[in-house]
Amino acid sequence: MTENNFWLKKIEINVSEAEKRTGRNAMNMQETYTAYLIETRSVEHTDGQSVLTDSLWRRYSEFELLRNYLLVYYPHIVVPPLPEKRAEFVWHKLSADNMDPDFVERRRIGLENFLLRVASHPILCRDKIFYLFLTQEGNWKETVNETGFQLKADSRLKALNATFRVKNPDKRFTELKHYSDELQSVISHLLRVRARVADRLYGVYKVHGNYGRVFSEWSAIEKEMGDGLQSAGHHMDVYASSIDDILEDEEHYADQLKEYLFYAEALRAVCRKHELMQYDLEMAAQDLASKKQQCEELATGTVRTFSLKGMTTKLFGQETPEQREARIKVLEEQISEGEQQLKSKNLEGREFVKNAWADIERFKEQKNRDLKEALISYAVMQISMCKKGIQVWTNAKECFSKM
Amino acid sequence: MEGERLASQARSSGLPAGGATGESPGVDAPLLGSSGSSALLQAEVLDLDEDEDDLEVFSKDASLMDMNSFSPMMPTSPLSMINQVKFEDEPDLKDLFITVDEPESHVTTIETFITYRIITKTSRGEFDSSEFEVRRRYQDFLWLKGKLEEAHPTLIIPPLPEKFIVKGMVERFNDDFIETRRKALQKFLNRIADHPTLTFNEDFKVFLTAQAWELSSHKKQGPGLLSRMGQTVRAVALSMRGVKSRPEEFMEMNNFIEIFSQKINLIDKISQRIYKEEREYSDEMKEYGPIHVLWSASEEDLVDSLRGVARCLDQCCKATEKRMSGLSEALLPAVHEYVLYSEMVMGVMKRRDQIQAELDSKVEALTYKKADTDLLIEEIGKLEDKVECANNALKADWERWKHNMQNDIKSAFTDMAEENIHYYEQCLATWESFLASQTDLHMEETSEDKPESH
Numbered sequence: 135m136t137e138n139n140f141w142l143k144k145i146e147i148n149v150s151e152a153e154k155r156t157g158r159n160a161m162n163m164q165e166t167y168t169a170y171l172i173e174t175r176s177v178e179h180t181d182g183q184s185v186l187t188d189s190l191w192r193r194y195s196e197f198e199l200l201r202n203y204l205l206v207y208y209p210h211i212v213v214p215p216l217p218e219k220r221a222e223f224v225w226h227k228l229s230a231d232n233m234d235p236d237f238v239e240r241r242r243i244g245l246e247n248f249l250l251r252v253a254s255h256p257i258l259c260r261d262k263i264f265y266l267f268l269t270q271e272g273n274w275k276e277t278v279n280e281t282g283f284q285l286k287a288d289s290r291l292k293a294l295n296a297t298f299r300v301k302n303p304d305k306r307f308t309e310l311k312h313y314s315d316e317l318q319s320v321i322s323h324l325l326r327v328r329a330r331v332a333d334r335l336y337g338v339y340k341v342h343g344n345y346g347r348v349f350s351e352w353s354a355i356e357k358e359m360g361d362g363l364q365s366a367g368h369h370m371d372v373y374a375s376s377i378d379d380i381l382e383d384e385e386h387y388a389d390q391l392k393e394y395l396f397y398a399e400a401l402r403a404v405c406r407k408h409e410l411m412q413y414d415l416e417m418a419a420q421d422l423a424s425k426k427q428q429c430e431e432l433a434t435g436t437v438r439t440f441s442l443k444g445m446t447t448k449l450f451g452q453e454t455p456e457q458r459e460a461r462i463k464v465l466e467e468q469i470s471e472g473e474q475q476l477k478s479k480n481l482e483g484r485e486f487v488k489n490a491w492a493d494i495e496r497f498k499e500q501k502n503r504d505l506k507e508a509l510i511s512y513a514v515m516q517i518s519m520c521k522k523g524i525q526v527w528t529n530a531k532e533c534f535s536k537m
Numbered sequence: 538m539e540g541e542r543l544a545s546q547a548r549s550s551g552l553p554a555g556g557a558t559g560e561s562p563g564v565d566a567p568l569l570g571s572s573g574s575s576a577l578l579q580a581e582v583l584d585l586d587e588d589e590d591d592l593e594v595f596s597k598d599a600s601l602m603d604m605n606s607f608s609p610m611m612p613t614s615p616l617s618m619i620n621q622v623k624f625e626d627e628p629d630l631k632d633l634f635i636t637v638d639e640p641e642s643h644v645t646t647i648e649t650f651i652t653y654r655i656i657t658k659t660s661r662g663e664f665d666s667s668e669f670e671v672r673r674r675y676q677d678f679l680w681l682k683g684k685l686e687e688a689h690p691t692l693i694i695p696p697l698p699e700k701f702i703v704k705g706m707v708e709r710f711n712d713d714f715i716e717t718r719r720k721a722l723q724k725f726l727n728r729i730a731d732h733p734t735l736t737f738n739e740d741f742k743v744f745l746t747a748q749a750w751e752l753s754s755h756k757k758q759g760p761g762l763l764s765r766m767g768q769t770v771r772a773v774a775l776s777m778r779g780v781k782s783r784p785e786e787f788m789e790m791n792n793f794i795e796i797f798s799q800k801i802n803l804i805d806k807i808s809q810r811i812y813k814e815e816r817e818y819s820d821e822m823k824e825y826g827p828i829h830v831l832w833s834a835s836e837e838d839l840v841d842s843l844r845g846v847a848r849c850l851d852q853c854c855k856a857t858e859k860r861m862s863g864l865s866e867a868l869l870p871a872v873h874e875y876v877l878y879s880e881m882v883m884g885v886m887k888r889r890d891q892i893q894a895e896l897d898s899k900v901e902a903l904t905y906k907k908a909d910t911d912l913l914i915e916e917i918g919k920l921e922d923k924v925e926c927a928n929n930a931l932k933a934d935w936e937r938w939k940h941n942m943q944n945d946i947k948s949a950f951t952d953m954a955e956e957n958i959h960y961y962e963q964c965l966a967t968w969e970s971f972l973a974s975q976t977d978l979h980m981e982e983t984s985e986d987k988p989e990s991h
Contacts, residue, residue, distance in 0.1 A: 313835060320832045327825050334818035341814055344807045352800040355793050359943050366950070502838040509842045510975050513849070516968045523961035531954035537947045 144177040146184055147253055147268065149246035152238045153191070168238055169193050170245055174268050190271035194219070197245060199278055200267050204258060206283040209407040210490035211258060212497040214251035215396030217244025223325040223388065225333040236382075240389055247393070257493075288410060300412045304487055310494065311405040318398040321391055328388060332381050343374030362537030369530040376526070380519050387515065390508040394501060401497070404490050411486055415479045422472040429465040432458055633730040634658040635745065637723035640715050641672075650674050653719060655726070657745045669746045675700070677744065678722060680756055684740040685729070690888045691931040692735065693938045695728035696877030697721070720870055733937075782897055783890060784928075790935060791886055798879035805876045812864050819857045826850035845971045852967040856960050863956035871949035875942060882938065885931060892927045896920040 151171040159165045169191040175184035204213050221230045252258045349367030353360040639654040657669040685694045698721035729735045743755050826847040833843035903913045
């Protein structure tokens with residue numbers, strides 16, 4: 135929104151706490167919601183020490199407001215997505231309840247990630263409203279609304295059903311839209327299957343826990359086998375309970391993928407904006423062309439195209455030369471205006487494409503880095519799981535062989 | 538029981554004196570809700586699920602019938618029986634090798650049945666040849682088991698696989714069922730061959746060597762159905778008496794087998810459930826890898842990573858399949874055999890009780906001078922010998938059975954642990970090699986810090 139860089143120093147942002155609150159909403163009804171503590175620290179270059187500069191509480195709806203504002207004012211930017219509003223891709227052990235502590239915890243991390251993404255974006259980090267989001271607790275909502283961004287918003291952007299017959303869209307955007315559809319589809323599919331796999335894995339581990347109990351009871355009647363059975367049973371319990379931590383770690387991996395699932399939506403928004411601009415441009419050009427033609431027809435007196443005026447003159451008699459002159463003059467003014475507008479629209483359009491594409495390139499590199507890292511971290515998780523498994527079963531085997 | 542209880546103080550709690558505890562899974566497991574705790578899952582497993590109820594639909598009747606059909610005639614004199622049951626000459630060197638294979642379906646107008654080929658290789662003198670090949674059907678096995686139980690009412694005869702399983706079988710004989718049965722039948726025959734007494738049983742020899750028609754005619758000999766029926770009624774009446782005067786060591790045996798039976802049944806259910814869960818896990822994993830390949834089609838720069846992950850997931854899926862087959866080859870049949878074995882042992886104990894009860898009732902009759910005392914005294918004498926034989930036979934066989942059980946269980950679970958170790962080792966290797974390939978490339982690229990603010 136402004137060119138100023140509000141922070142002269144490096145900053146750290148943490149969403150460090152989440153708190154359940156009750157309050158009254160707009161309709162004066164009691165509601166429960168979660169508030170998140172955002173702490174901003176500035177880091178001294180020289181010694182790397184950080185000083186707490188700001189600390190305030192925000193709720194999810196305020197994050198949404200911030201993001202909606204950014205979407206309107208930076209339509210050429212792939213705006214980082216928020217963590218999901220409601221828990222999706224839930225497998226049976228996970229709760230779909232928004233108040234569930236695990237969900238709140240993962241959301242806290244997601245919100246922190248969102249702020250870090252915005253703060254590290256070369257353009258978005260300079261936005262004043264974003265700065266105020268981090269520094270001005272009270273009144274921030276009013277300040278955002280005062281920008282009037284809701285009015286600026288093109289409602290057509292949100293309309294999913296609207297199709298625009300664009301004749302000459304930039305091919306790169308068409309491809310990008312296609313890519314974002316594929317990305318969304320494949321990540322959704324992956325997350326669904328992953329959830330099912332997690333569910334099954336949970337089942338395998340937990341059923342082994344039953345061995346623990348039964349071995350223990352059986353060991354009571356065995357003389358020689360008793361000790362071996364008992365301690366093997368203990369290891370079965372260890373095995374069964376190890377899955378909880380393993381799957382909790384995996385949820386973080388799922389969240390990383392989910393971020394890019396939602397990023398697909400942000401990509402699509404940029405493509406749409408381009409489509410709309412292109413559509414408006416083409417409509418304006420079309421309008422200009424038809425006005426020029428009308429003007430020509432009036433001037434030369436030939437009627438090639440149907441017009442209501444033409445019809446009425448036929449019915450009610452010819453218009454006077456003075457009337458015709460007046461009309462030509464109006465049209466000429468409109469044509470001149472139209473040409474100006476078309477010129478500026480063209481310029482706008484080209485600027486948009488240039489800036490948007492620059493951000494898309496930046497996004498692509500970020501995406502490749504992040505996803506690669508995510509896949510590596512998944513491998514690390516699997517390795518850890520395997521090592522634990524080897525440990526437990528080696529111990530169990532020792533107990534069994536001593537029976 | 539006391540001795541064992543003392544030893545068990547340090548272990549589990551709450552074993553009431555003198556008897557088996559009732560298993561109380563307690564929680565009527567509801568649908569797994571959002572709290573999905575492990576306790577719920579455990580309760581669900583231990584409850585008799587609707588779809589696992591039918592595990593109760595075994596043909597227990599086979600053992601019941603034979604149990605009551607003991608005949609008073611002994612193959613040899615009591616004294617030689619006592620010598621025989623000392624089991625000092627446990628056959629260390631196997632001289633009888635039996636395989637069961639080649640199931641074949643036979644269709645007649647009346648029925649459809651399966652026969653199995655049985656090949657016996659032996660160096661024993663009493664066999665006419667060193668190799669035999671015959672075909673037998675399940676009915677023939679049932680017959681053999683019955684004859685063995687008749688001849689040795691207080692020896693622990695190995696169990697036969699179930700007659701049929703009702704659940705989920707559209708066709709009575711599907712491949713898995715036949716294969717499982719074949720393996721169990723082979724086990725059955727080999728257990729008999731390994732048993733120091735049973736291995737020399739005449740009917741066993743006939744079973745292994747006779748041609749179909751010879752077997753038929755041999756079967757027709759022996760006590761008829763009617764005589765067996767007559768004894769059933771008496772046996773039932775006597776069975777209750779036997780429990781009251783049961784000697785200490787047999788009380789211990791009985792308590793053990795009751796608890797063992799409970800526990801082994803639970804272990805059987807748990808093991809089957811694990812197999813089922815692993816099967817479902819494997820099915821999901823089959824889909825998991827390919828998605829990554831699909832994704833790689835739209836990501837130029839991530840092709841290596843995505844395909845790498847896909848490969849790892851596919852390898853892990855294969856490793857799971859292997860683990861499952863290990864389970865179904867070793868652990869599941871072994872545990873299930875002992876489920877059936879524990880039924881057999883309980884049957885043997887009942888038979889011992891009956892033999893004792895018969896003696897007790899005659900002794901009682903003598904006390905009240907109900908019939909001809911001289912005759913009674915003679916009968917009592919015979920019965921006392923019979924009881925002593927039965928007890929000794931059972932005692933010795935019990936020790937042998939318990940020893941085998943410990944070895945078999947130990948071996949089955951050790952194998953399972955080994956399979957799991959191998960599974961995790963395979964998965965570890967594949968993920969580690971993926972990681973190595975990625976981090977090499979990763980180092981080459983310029984590493985960026987995590988998103989930080991400017």
